Amino acid sequence: MSSYWFAGRTAILATMHRKEAAIAPLLTSAFALEIVVPDGFDSDQFGTFTRDIKRPADQLATARLKAMHALEHLGAALGTELAIASEGSFGPHPLMPYVPLNRELVLLVDRRHGLEIAGHAATPDTNYSHQQVDSLEAALKFAQSAGFPSHGLVVMPAAEGSDPTEIHKGITQEDQFREIVTATLKRHGRAHLETDMRAMMNPTRMKAIALATQDLIRKLQQTCPQCHAPGFDVGDRQPGLPCALCHAPTSLTLAALYRCAQCGFTETVRYPDGQDFADPAHCAYCNP
Ligand SMILES: [Zn+2]
Numbered sequence: 001m002s003s004y005w006f007a008g009r010t011a012i013l014a015t016m017h018r019k020e021a022a023i024a025p026l027l028t029s030a031f032a033l034e035i036v037v038p039d040g041f042d043s044d045q046f047g048t049f050t051r052d053i054k055r056p057a058d059q060l061a062t063a064r065l066k067a068m069h070a071l072e073h074l075g076a077a078l079g080t081e082l083a084i085a086s087e088g089s090f091g092p093h094p095l096m097p098y099v100p101l102n103r104e105l106v107l108l109v110d111r112r113h114g115l116e117i118a119g120h121a122a123t124p125d126t127n128y129s130h131q132q133v134d135s136l137e138a139a140l141k142f143a144q145s146a147g148f149p150s151h152g153l154v155v156m157p158a159a160e161g162s163d164p165t166e167i168h169k170g171i172t173q174e175d176q177f178r179e180i181v182t183a184t185l186k187r188h189g190r191a192h193l194e195t196d197m198r199a200m201m202n203p204t205r206m207k208a209i210a211l212a213t214q215d216l217i218r219k220l221q222q223t224c225p226q227c228h229a230p231g232f233d234v235g236d237r238q239p240g241l242p243c244a245l246c247h248a249p250t251s252l253t254l255a256a257l258y259r260c261a262q263c264g265f266t267e268t269v270r271y272p273d274g275q276d277f278a279d280p281a282h283c284a285y286c287n288p
């Protein structure tokens, strides 16, 4: 049981923007962990979604930086070597470029056991978008399509490199939105609007963070048959599931290779998706 690794321990949740609302209850109920959210942890120093601070590295590297930073500064004071960090990204869906995709990652770093395990979620359920407008009417139309006011918005001048004091985040009131858009249009002619993707401004994103947390919990609960370390998960998938009609190998998964990051134990599981044959729709011969 992986709860043995975590029960009674304290984990620092290296986050701001109230992401703990999505992450903490799920983890505490799964592992009897105590989760501490440090006051004034400035995760924005690791980059923000709006263009004021550039993000440094990929999602995993950024989450790792946050977790390490928290452990370095607070680990000793809190007597813990366990930290959790989360990181999201937004961009076009790899297969459908017009569909936005929200990827969320929740990372657990356990320095006592040398563990680093990440839960993932990828969902097209996001309001992520931006638009340049030259009228209040167009701005209000964008706001409506972006789920405002339950989802926050960002307003700034349309030109890059503008004055940071003219970047207004976290707008959730319609009169405030009208006022800022009107002032920006008056001064600059055009305004750049975008959805505020910070978790506390975006209930849809909160749901995606909860999904990634559930994925992390699932992985933590899968333990290595040899050394019992948590995080025994699929490292590689081998294609070749035979077609149900002609038995030719397809691109669907025939076997999943599980690997333990702690002791290196591997296990091959055939037919991991619970089916012995592929639908002929996936067959290059039956359905060319
Ligand atoms: Zn192992």
Ligand SMILES: [Zn+2]
Residues within 6 Å of the ligand: 243, 244, 245, 246, 247, 248, 280, 283, 284, 285, 286, 287
């Ligand atoms: Zn076939």
